[in-house]
Amino acid sequence: MAELFTLPVLLGIIYSGIRLATPYLYAAIGETFAQRSGVLNLGVDGIMLMGAYTGFYVAMKTGNLFLGLLGAATAGLLMGLLMSVVSVSLQAEQGISGIGLNLFGLGLSTLLFKVTLGGVESIRGFQPIRVPLLGQIPYLGEIFFNHNLLVYGAFLLVPLANYVLNNTTFGLKVRAVGQNPQAADTLGVNVTLIRYTTVCLGGILAGIAGASLSLALINLFQENMTSGMGFIAVALVYFGGWRPWGVLGGALLFSFVNALQLWVQVKGINIPSDIAVMMPYILTIIALTLSGRRARQPQALTKPFERGEN
Amino acid sequence: MSDLLPTGHKKIEEMRMEGIVKRFPGVLANDHVNFDVKAGEIHALLGENGAGKSTLVRQLYGLYRPDEGKIFINGEEVVFHSPKDSIAAGVGMIHQHFMLVPDLTVVENVALGLPSSRGVILDLDRVRKRIELLCQQYNLKVDPYAYIWQLSVGEQQRVEILKALYRGAALLVLDEPTAVLTPQEVDDLFITLRRMADEGHALIFISHKLHEVLAISQRVTVLRDGRVVGTRPTAGATKTELAQMMVGRPVILQYEKSPLKMGDILLKVENLVVRGDRGTDALKGVSLEVHSGEILGLAGVSGNGQRELAEALAGLRPVKSGRIILNGVDVTHASPSVRIATGQSYIPEERMKDGAIKDFSVADNFILEDHAKPPFSSRTFLNFRSIRQVSERLVQEFNVKTPTIDTPIKNLSGGNIQKMILARELSRKPKVLIASQPTRGVDIGASEYIHQRLLEQRQAGTATLLISEDLDEIRALSDRIAVIYEGEIVGIVDGKTATTEELGLMMAGIREKPKA
Numbered sequence: 001m002a003e004l005f006t007l008p009v010l011l012g013i014i015y016s017g018i019r020l021a022t023p024y025l026y027a028a029i030g031e032t033f034a035q036r037s038g039v040l041n042l043g044v045d046g047i048m049l050m051g052a053y054t055g056f057y058v059a060m061k062t063g064n065l066f067l068g069l070l071g072a073a074t075a076g077l078l079m080g081l082l083m084s085v086v087s088v089s090l091q092a093e094q095g096i097s098g099i100g101l102n103l104f105g106l107g108l109s110t111l112l113f114k115v116t117l118g119g120v121e122s123i124r125g126f127q128p129i130r131v132p133l134l135g136q137i138p139y140l141g142e143i144f145f146n147h148n149l150l151v152y153g154a155f156l157l158v159p160l161a162n163y164v165l166n167n168t169t170f171g172l173k174v175r176a177v178g179q180n181p182q183a184a185d186t187l188g189v190n191v192t193l194i195r196y197t198t199v200c201l202g203g204i205l206a207g208i209a210g211a212s213l214s215l216a217l218i219n220l221f222q223e224n225m226t227s228g229m230g231f232i233a234v235a236l237v238y239f240g241g242w243r244p245w246g247v248l249g250g251a252l253l254f255s256f257v258n259a260l261q262l263w264v265q266v267k268g269i270n271i272p273s274d275i276a277v278m279m280p281y282i283l284t285i286i287a288l289t290l291s292g293r294r295a296r297q298p299q300a301l302t303k304p305f306e307r308g309e310n
Numbered sequence: 311m312s313d314l315l316p317t318g319h320k321k322i323e324e325m326r327m328e329g330i331v332k333r334f335p336g337v338l339a340n341d342h343v344n345f346d347v348k349a350g351e352i353h354a355l356l357g358e359n360g361a362g363k364s365t366l367v368r369q370l371y372g373l374y375r376p377d378e379g380k381i382f383i384n385g386e387e388v389v390f391h392s393p394k395d396s397i398a399a400g401v402g403m404i405h406q407h408f409m410l411v412p413d414l415t416v417v418e419n420v421a422l423g424l425p426s427s428r429g430v431i432l433d434l435d436r437v438r439k440r441i442e443l444l445c446q447q448y449n450l451k452v453d454p455y456a457y458i459w460q461l462s463v464g465e466q467q468r469v470e471i472l473k474a475l476y477r478g479a480a481l482l483v484l485d486e487p488t489a490v491l492t493p494q495e496v497d498d499l500f501i502t503l504r505r506m507a508d509e510g511h512a513l514i515f516i517s518h519k520l521h522e523v524l525a526i527s528q529r530v531t532v533l534r535d536g537r538v539v540g541t542r543p544t545a546g547a548t549k550t551e552l553a554q555m556m557v558g559r560p561v562i563l564q565y566e567k568s569p570l571k572m573g574d575i576l577l578k579v580e581n582l583v584v585r586g587d588r589g590t591d592a593l594k595g596v597s598l599e600v601h602s603g604e605i606l607g608l609a610g611v612s613g614n615g616q617r618e619l620a621e622a623l624a625g626l627r628p629v630k631s632g633r634i635i636l637n638g639v640d641v642t643h644a645s646p647s648v649r650i651a652t653g654q655s656y657i658p659e660e661r662m663k664d665g666a667i668k669d670f671s672v673a674d675n676f677i678l679e680d681h682a683k684p685p686f687s688s689r690t691f692l693n694f695r696s697i698r699q700v701s702e703r704l705v706q707e708f709n710v711k712t713p714t715i716d717t718p719i720k721n722l723s724g725g726n727i728q729k730m731i732l733a734r735e736l737s738r739k740p741k742v743l744i745a746s747q748p749t750r751g752v753d754i755g756a757s758e759y760i761h762q763r764l765l766e767q768r769q770a771g772t773a774t775l776l777i778s779e780d781l782d783e784i785r786a787l788s789d790r791i792a793v794i795y796e797g798e799i800v801g802i803v804d805g806k807t808a809t810t811e812e813l814g815l816m817m818a819g820i821r822e823k824p825k826a
Contacts, residue, residue, distance in 0.1 A: 167431055167432055168430045168431055168432060169421075169424075169425070169426050169430055169431075169432055170430060171432075172414075172418055172421065172422055172432060173422065173423065175411070175413070175414065175418075176411045176414060176418075176419075176422050176423075179411045179412065179413050179414070180409070180410070180411045180412070182407075182409060183408075183409035183410055183411055183419075183422075184411070184422060184423065185393065186371075186373070186393050186403065186405065186409045187393065187397075187409070187422050187423035187424075187473070187477075188392065188393050188394030188397055188423050189422065189423040299412075299413075307373060
């Protein structure tokens with residue numbers, strides 16, 4: 001055990017924790033918008049896979065990582081649009097349509113991968129950029145200011161999302177639509193449009209979350225490479241009490257434990273690796289059980305809106 | 311006279327609806343309705359539940375489109391596709407169920423959906439300043455930074471009025487605005503409404519309470535079954551006349567009650583503490599005694615612990631501390647089935663949620679409680695013949711209007727569903743009856759019938775706890791009246807001598823003055 005508590009290892013854990021939090025942050029912040037407007041999108045994982053694949057494929061063919069990112073965002077947008085049509089316009093049961101979307105994304109990304117690429121290939125993804133000045137601070141500079149672009153983006157997204165939700169007219173509409181769509185409707189707010197917007201925004205961010213895996217974290221595409229990260233992202237929204245800062249806390253906690261267990265394995269500490277891999281998930285279950293903040297849940301979450309119903 | 315309102319918006323001199331027809335599947339909700347209102351006037355729209363009042367004004371507010379007919383504002387025809395259009399035309403609406411977002415502040419609720427002076431960024435400070443100005447102009451009192459869930463019902467209603475005024479409403483529709491208010495809050499509302507009319511607003515006041523309509527309006531239009539029965543100047547109209555127009559036949563406004571024969575205590579509640587949905591104590595030590603042969607009315611404004619008390623008594627909500635003694639048996643922690651077996655019947659507040667299974671037939675709903683006992687079953691097998699016999703008899707006896715006993719209950723009207731539940735509960739000859747909002751949303755005819763049955767039950771020696779937010783109902787039936795406020799019993803008064811003012815003060819939490 002003692003070998004874990006040396007300075008380089010602890011720094012390493014924090015550094016990887018921050019890196020690993022990236023896909024969760026994109027996906028969970030996007031999902032926060034969708035849920036605050038009353039739509040539970042369980043298809044995040046499938047959208048991430050589509051984003052991961054599309055981003056990887058475009059970047060590979062064009063040699064441009066930013067085009068890859070754009071491709072991932074577009075794939076996410078289309079998946080979000082599909083979810084909106086099914087769950088907002090057609091008013092399908094959100095939980096079930098989300099699972100459907102998830103399986104659709106899993107199947108389609110696997111199929112496209114086999115047809116277009118076939119084998120495992122890797123690319124040179126986004127490289128760490130050291131922030132001038134801040135990056136020179138001993139230790140802290142290394143941990144916080146020497147990451148790739150997508151990591152910075154994910155962490156900047158948190159205050160931005162918080163500001164948009166709380167300080168803009170759009171954010172006010174999102175919150176109102178998630179709490180009492182009938183009331184918003186009587187004030188002339190277009191409930192359907194708001195929900196389409198948040199679900200599509202969630203889709204775009206989930207697509208980027210996927211790309212952060214295939215273009216920055218792992219730099220290749222594999223069948224089902226997210227292995228359920230999208231579901232963890234949904235759980236993080238609950239854990240974070242539907243607040244971007246809470247989501248950040250949850251994502252960091254989860255990722256630190258994840259980084260810790262990776263180092264446990266690397267260092268060859270005598271814990272069965274299967275148990276170590278389970279730790280972050282067990283922690284998630286415990287944290288979700290203990291947090292119990294149902295009072296903060298958007299009141300209209302999972303409920304389709306129909307005008308005139310009370 | 312200026313044609314501007316104090317808010318700076320233009321007056322609506324006249325709004326006219328002509329030949330409005332609205333059909334829903336199987337129902338003609340509005341049948342060639344003509345209706346009009348003028349600036350400075352309060353025009354009451356009177357009618358029973360389902361008469362088509364709400365449907366009519368929802369078309370004026372753009373929530374429904376009329377199938378036929380036209381709407382004119384200041385002589386020009388208007389077509390409203392959504393509330394946005396009608397708001398732009400100067401129409402505001404105070405809905406029966408408040409259209410507020412509880413987790414947002416007053417300012418946020420007012421600003422919702424409006425463009426901001428700072429583009430996409432909210433300008434809540436500016437909104438607050440205008441709210442404060444409006445509060446001054448119209449003599450309304452609200453804290454702009456309070457969250458809606460922190461406000462009393464009366465205050466929430468003021469926020470609704472503010473919302474409409476802020477959006478420049480020259481014509482304001484109030485859909486049953488008094489249903490949830492204490493008598494004093496009703497007085498305050500009426501002062502505000504009169505002031506608005508004096509300033510040149512046009513107001514439509516929807517109600518089924520005759521005395522309110524007589525007190526506030528200049529004209530009254532009565533709707534029945536989707537048609538206009540007549541429009542009268544309020545001066546000169548009488549309660550009896552209006553009630554008859556509303557129901558279509560003479561109506562009993564006062565019940566004959568047999569003398570009180572109070573017996574043993576059948577239901578005793580001691581220091582009951584129960585948690586509400588938010589995790590805080592909804593009942594903070596409630597004690598009550600209900601005797602055989604009496605009706606104890608529990609009055610109070612909605613949300614003061616009535617629902618939690620009813621659920622705790624029915625065994626649907628755990629008790630934190632205190633005791634419930636039913637017919638001499640301690641049932642504090644007993645299951646609903648034990649309470650039913652001990653002789654308690656329960657008419658729940660939400661009949662479609664807790665009182666019936668809406669896709670089940672009338673007959674199946676009758677046997678929900680006793681299906682596992684003879685005569686409805688023996689040795690786990692249902693006895694369909696006796697189920698049918700008993701159901702047919704109950705439908706007859708309780709005057710439930712249903713095509714057959716196999717009709718799904720959801721196809722019945724509210725009043726008939728309530729009669730079905732009443733039939734099921736009373737046919738068990740209960741010792742104790744918990745009746746929670748037994749006539750809410752039920753038409754006058756069925757209400758009258760339900761009240762008569764409750765009085766018969768009283769004569770038969772049942773101990774009845776009548777929980778109601780309708781003060782008229784409480785006063786008409788109760789032998790004693792307990793008033794609940796924020797989870798505590800403020801006081802218990804004699805039903806014969808209690809005055810509306812006295813009860814109203816108690817409902818606002820002001821304790822009974824000690825008698826000199």
